[in-house]
Amino acid sequence: MSTSKRASAYTQAYEYIREQILNGEIEGKTKLVEDRFAKALGVSRTPVREALRKLEEEGLVRDKRVVQPTESDLRDMFRVRMLLEGDAARLAANYMDPSTLAILKGCIDSSKNGNYEETMTSNKQFHDVIVEASNNTFMIETINRMQSIIYLFRKTVVYHNRPGLIEEHEDIYQAILNREPDRAEALMKDHLQADLDFFLHISRNR
Amino acid sequence: MSTSKRASAYTQAYEYIREQILNGEIEGKTKLVEDRFAKALGVSRTPVREALRKLEEEGLVRDKRVVQPTESDLRDMFRVRMLLEGDAARLAANYMDPSTLAILKGCIDSSKNGNYEETMTSNKQFHDVIVEASNNTFMIETINRMQSIIYLFRKTVVYHNRPGLIEEHEDIYQAILNREPDRAEALMKDHLQADLDFFLHISRNR
C-alpha cells in the first residue's frame, strides 16, 4: 500500500474513490462531484476526472453515480461467470500444478479456521486462484471486472456467508485434485448458481 | 454519423482516433501523442487525453501505442469467445423469435450475394445478431470488446474470407432454426475454432 515515492495524483484519486465505493461509503444516490474529491485529496480536478472516467469504464460508476446493479445485472454476470469459471475449473483439473493445488487447499483451510474477515478473503481467493491458473488474460480481466461489481452488490446486501459454501469449495477442490474436468466444471457451475440464488433470495427481503 | 449539434470535443477525439486505429492508419510502433491529435482536430489536449484513456481501457491502446495482439492474445480471446458465443447460440436455438431469425437468414443471403465489403459486414452481423439476442449486457459488452481487438489483428493480416465460412454460418443457422441447442452450440464453437486456426495460419507466413 505505502510505496516509497508518493503515488501520482491520478492514482491517489483512483484508489481513494474506488475504496470509498467498494466500502459502501458513498450512497448510490449521491452524485460523484469532481471538486469534492479534489479538495479532499488536495489535488486538482484533472486527475480526479480521469479517475472517475476509469471507474466508469470499469463499471463501478455510471452517470456520475455509484452503480447499483439490478437483479437482471446479477443474473447476466453470473451466467458469464458460470461459463468462464466453469471452464477455468476444467482447466485446473487438467493442468493445475501441485504447488498451486496446495495454495488452493490452503484457501479452504483458512476459510474454515479463520475469523470472519479471513473467511471472506479466503473464499474469494479460492476463486481467484482457479481463475488465474487459467493463464488467460482476457478471462481473468473479464471475471475481475464483474467481481468488483458483484462485490458492490454484496456490500449492500450485508453478506453473511452462505451455508454449504465451504463444502462446495471442498468438492470442487477434490474434483480438481482427482483430475476430473467434467465434474470440476459442473460443480463450479452449480456452486455459482447456488451463490446467485442466495444473492437473489437475500436481496428480495431487504 | 453526422448529428445536428456538433459532438463534444471528447467524442470527436474518441471517434477520430478509434477510426484511425481500426483502419490501420497508425503503425503499431508509433506513439500516440496527445498534441498531434489535438492539433489535427483543433481542440485542446484535455479531451484528447480522455479519449486516449478510454481507448486504453477498451484494450485498443497500451503504453501510448496501438495494441498489437500476440498469438497468445488471440488464443485467449477466442477461448472466451467460444464459451460465450457458444452459449449465445444455444440461447438462440432455444428462444430466438421468428423476426430475428429472418434477420439472421438475411445476413447469410447478403453475405453470399454481396460484394467484398458487404460480405464482410454481413458475416460480422451474423455473429452480432446471435450475441445480442442473448439479451445479456455483460456478455455483449465482453464480446464487443474482444471483437474490436480481433478486428485490429485482422486488418494487419489482410483478411480474405476463409473458405467454408459461409457454409458454417448456414449450418449454425439451421441448427438454431431447428431448435437444436446442443448442436448450435457445438457448431458455433467449431466455427470459431476454425476461424482461430485460420488466423494463426495466416499470421504465420507473413
Add this chain to the structure above:
DNA sequence: ATGATTATTTTTGTATACAATTTTAAAAAT
C-alpha cells in the same frame, strides 16, 4: 399551496500554462 419562471449557484467541459519527466539529439570519451 402548487406550478411556472427567473435568478443564483454549482458543476462540468475545455483551454491554457508550466514544471517534471521522457525522448531525442549532440558532444565527448573510450
Add this chain to the structure above:
DNA sequence: ATTTTTAAAATTGTATACAAAAATAATCAT
C-alpha cells in the same frame, strides 16, 4: 565506431481559469 555523458526538445501530468450547462433556490402567478 561505439559507448557514455550532456544538452536540447518534445511530451506528459497537473494546476488553474473560465464559459457553458446543469442543478438549485427564489420569485411570481395561478
